[in-house]
Structures are given as C-alpha cells and as structure tokens.
Amino acid sequence: MTQTSVLDKGYVALLEVGNEIVIAEAATASTGRDVPDWERLVRTLLQKGHLTPFEFIGLRWEIYAPVFVRDQMFRHRTFSFVAQSQRYSKEDVEYYVPTRVGQYAEHLIQDHIHQCELVAEELLEANVPREIATRVRPSFRYTRWAMRTDLRNLMHFLQLRLAGDTQWETRQYAGAMYRMASTACPVTFGEWDKHYQGGKKQ
Numbered sequence: 111m112t113q114t115s116v117l118d119k120g121y122v123a124l125l126e127v128g129n130e131i132v133i134a135e136a137a138t139a140s141t142g143r144d145v146p147d148w149e150r151l152v153r154t155l156l157q158k159g160h161l162t163p164f165e166f167i168g169l170r171w172e173i174y175a176p177v178f179v180r181d182q183m184f185r186h187r188t189f190s191f192v193a194q195s196q197r198y199s200k201e202d203v204e205y206y207v208p209t210r211v212g213q214y215a216e217h218l219i220q221d222h223i224h225q226c227e228l229v230a231e232e233l234l235e236a237n238v239p240r241e242i243a244t245r246v247r248p249s250f251r252y253t254r255w256a257m258r259t260d261l262r263n264l265m266h267f268l269q270l271r272l273a274g275d276t277q278w279e280t281r282q283y284a285g286a287m288y289r290m291a292s293t294a295c296p297v298t299f300g301e302w303d304k305h306y307q308g309g310k311k312q
C-alpha cells in the first residue's frame with residue numbers, strides 16, 4: 111500500500127495493484143506462443159493501441175477529497191465505487207478551503223462553510239433526518255471513497271484529468287494517481303509517457 115497527500119487534508123492510497131507481466135500473459139493467449147521479452151510486448155501493445163490486455167490489471171484505490179472532486183471522478187463509468195455514507199458516517203467533518211483564490215475569497219468561503227455547519231447542526235437538533243440535514247453542507251466538504259480501476263481505463267482517465275482544462279484540484283488527485291501508478295507499472299507508463307504529455311496526446 112502506498113499513500114500520497116493531496117491538497118490540504120486529502121490523500122490518495124493505492125491499496126492493491128496487479129503485476130504488469132499479466133498484460134503480456136493475457137496478450138499471448140491470442141497466439142499461444144511464449145514471449146521471451148514481455149516488457150517489449152507490453153510496449154508494442156501500447157504503441158499499436160492493442161489495449162484490451164491492459165484491462166487485466168486491476169488497481170484498487172482509497173481517496174479522500176472534496177465532494178466536487180469526487181463528482182468529477184464518478185463520471186468515469188468503467189470505474190467501480192463505494193462512497194462514504196452521509197447517513198451512517200460518524201467521522202468529523204473536514205473542509206477544503208482553497209488558498210489560491212486570495213484572502214478575501216478564502217474568508218468568504220470559510221464564512222459560508224461556517225454558516226452551513228450552523229444550519230446542519232440546527233436541523234439535526236430539530237430531529238431532521240441526518241441524510242437530509244447534512245445535505246446543506248457545501249461541496250468543499252471532504253469525503254472518502256473506495257475505487258477500482260483497470261489500467262486501460264486509468265490511462266484514459268489520466269489523459270483527460272491531467273490536462274490543463276481539468277479543474278486544478280482534480281488535476282492534483284490525477285497527478286498523485288499518475289505517480290503511484292507509474293511506480294507500480296513502470297513499463298506501461300514508460301511507454302505511455304512517450305505518447306502522452308500533460309494529459310494531451312502528442
């Protein structure tokens with residue numbers, strides 16, 4: 111398991127990842143031939159866009175991020191998710207407060223979060239069901255989820271979410287995932303880096 115801090119309080123943990131040699135093993139099912147150099151085969155598959163064997167590598171993540179980052183990640187339909195429950199979770203609530211927007215904006219955001227927390231408290235005290243009362247919390251709230259990806263669809267995700275048109279905060283998470291996945295799958299990402307840069311195909 112490896113873990114990287116992201117933003118002020120968030121993190122990405124890579125809990126489990128398959129071995130890259132499986133990509134070559136899956137690919138050779140088509141020919142039935144032994145492959146003396148599996149790394150070369152992995153590079154060739156990526157170069158030629160034969161991407162199905164990369165789906166044989168699973169990666170299991172745990173992510174702690176603001177709700178708006180989660181919303182963007184949840185758009186990736188090939189990923190599997192288990193999200194933190196608003197009704198049952200008893201964890202302390204934490205918020206992301208962006209600092210790159212200037213002191214005035216930071217102060218307004220903090221004030222808004224504070225007001226929303228007061229309303230949530232009041233609703234809970236009035237016995238409003240927890241899953242309704244906590245909905246007044248803004249999307250700066252941190253949340254946790256488990257996520258499973260395969261390597262092929264992770265590469266697609268990274269191509270989109272490392273690019274400059276993706277929101278900065280989500281890019282920080284994609285960057286952490288990219289670094290952890292590249293360490294775990296160096297042959298694949300060594301080749302991927304030659305074709306993609308900053309999330310854009312060269």
Ligand SMILES: Cc1cc2nc3c(=O)[nH]c(=O)nc-3n(C[C@H](O)[C@H](O)[C@H](O)COP(=O)(O)OP(=O)(O)OC[C@H]3O[C@@H](n4cnc5c(N)ncnc54)[C@H](O)[C@@H]3O)c2cc1C
Nearest residue numbers: 182185186187188189263266267270271273274275276277
């Ligand atoms: C910068 C940016 C801005 C965005 N802004 C918005 C926005 O304003 N509003 C909004 O709603 N979304 C927005 N999105 C989300 C975007 O539209 C996609 O939903 C998201 O990026 C997932 O990408 P995807 O559909 O390529 O792939 P994924 O959902 O990750 O799926 C991977 C691949 O599987 C295949 N696939 C998956 N599902 C199907 C299917 N049902 N049929 C056929 N093929 C399928 C496709 O080949 C797809 O490329 C934004 C994304 C980015 C990167």
